[in-house]
Amino acid sequence: xxxxIFNSTAELDRAAASEFVKQVTLKPxxxxxxxxxxxxxxxxxxxxxxxEQCPFDTSSLVLFALDEIAxxxxxxxxxxxxxxxxxxxxxxxxxxxxxxxxxxxxxHWEKDFDSFVESIASHGGIDLLFLGLxxxxxxxxxxxxxxxxxxxxxxxxxxxxxxRIREETGITDDTSLGGVTLGIRGIxxxxxxxxxxxxxxxxxxxxKMIQGPVCEEVPASVLxxxxxxxxxLDKEAASLL
Ligand code: GLP
Numbered sequence: 001x002x003x004x005i006f007n008s009t010a011e012l013d014r015a016a017a018s019e020f021v022k023q024v025t026l027k028p029x030x031x032x033x034x035x036x037x038x039x040x041x042x043x044x045x046x047x048x049x050x051x052e053q054c055p056f057d058t059s060s061l062v063l064f065a066l067d068e069i070a071x072x073x074x075x076x077x078x079x080x081x082x083x084x085x086x087x088x089x090x091x092x093x094x095x096x097x098x099x100x101x102x103x104x105x106x107x108h109w110e111k112d113f114d115s116f117v118e119s120i121a122s123h124g125g126i127d128l129l130f131l132g133l134x135x136x137x138x139x140x141x142x143x144x145x146x147x148x149x150x151x152x153x154x155x156x157x158x159x160x161x162x163x164r165i166r167e168e169t170g171i172t173d174d175t176s177l178g179g180v181t182l183g184i185r186g187i188x189x190x191x192x193x194x195x196x197x198x199x200x201x202x203x204x205x206x207x208k209m210i211q212g213p214v215c216e217e218v219p220a221s222v223l224x225x226x227x228x229x230x231x232x233l234d235k236e237a238a239s240l241l
Contacts, residue, residue: 001223003210003231005238009042009198012232015129016196017046019230021056023128023192029060031120033129033182035140036065036083039130039196044087049091058092062123064100064116066131067140067181069165070154074104076169081177086156102152102180109180113152117186126190132156133197137205137220139187140156141179150183193229195220199238207240 010011020043023030034040040228042045051058065080072079077086081101089099100119120126131139138144141155157165157177187193197206209220210231223229 001210001226001229001231003233003238003241005235006234007235009234012196012198012234013042013046013093016194016232017033019194020047020127020130021133024056024058024061027127027239028057029062029124030127031062031064031123031125033064033066033190034084034088035067035127035200036080036087037132037134039096039198040130041083041087043130043196044084048088049092058094060098061088061094062098062100063092063094063119064126065102066129067160067179068102068104069157069177070104070106070180071175071177072104072165072169072171076104076165078165078168079104084109093111095137109154113180116182117151119173120186126159128194129187129190131193131195133195133202133205133209133220135201135205135209137218139179139184139195139219139222140180142184142187142219143179143218146216146219148184148188148216148222151186153181155179184219188222188226190226191228193223193226194232195223195229196232198234200236200239202237203240206231210241222223 017172065084068080146153208218214221
């Protein structure tokens with residue numbers, strides 16, 4: 001696990017975006033996984049800007065969204081599909097056939113999980129995966145306690161996020177919300193992983209991820225075992241190391 005600490009979030013965003021561009025330049029048919037959130041949004045913006053300034057070949061690039069909110073409309077602005085489409089996939093001209101996502105609703109989750117995993121495998125597997133970090137050390141929607149051996153997972157929803165989604169969508173309590181995600185085993189199968197964390201509110205989680213014991217109660221700690229994982233931090237997120 002390699003750790004890089006940046007003086008500003010803008011520098012971090014540029015470093016992460018450069019890794020994306022480098023990956024696509026070296027292998028145009030790369031399969032790249034993306035995460036949504038306040039950390040990765042500006043990274044997507046930076047990639048888009050780099051593409052506009054100096055376009056690279058995206059005609060065979062495959063993107064996928066690491067996770068999804070279960071129970072919301074696909075068009076909801078906070079749905080991972082919609083966020084990835086709006087933040088980066090549209091600008092890079094990636095059609096839906098090359099944007100692999102988990103569904104927001106399903107009668108048969110196991111079947112949909114299988115086709116998500118098979119679809120990624122059919123394109124050659126994950127070349128590069130970008131991750132954010134939850135304050136409770138979750139990765140995607142792999143909450144504390146999720147078994148490391150899972151390829152995919154269905155999780156409970158964090159209460160604060162659930163409250164915001166219900167406010168924004170008007171979805172009432174009789175519809176349950178959850179999170180669906182590539183599991184820890186699926187994440188660890190990536191050839192390369194880049195995790196970004198910003199801000200003091202992530203400092204405790206960063207310390208546990210890098211310096212704590214590897215255990216299922218701290219999902220991100222598993223990254224200590226990955227052979228090619230880079231952690232990008234701003235000074236605040238690195239303050240407890
Ligand atoms: C959500 C997403 C994760 C993301 C995390 C961090 O839980 N499911 O994939 O990494 O939020 O979000 P933020 O960067 O906004 O703190």
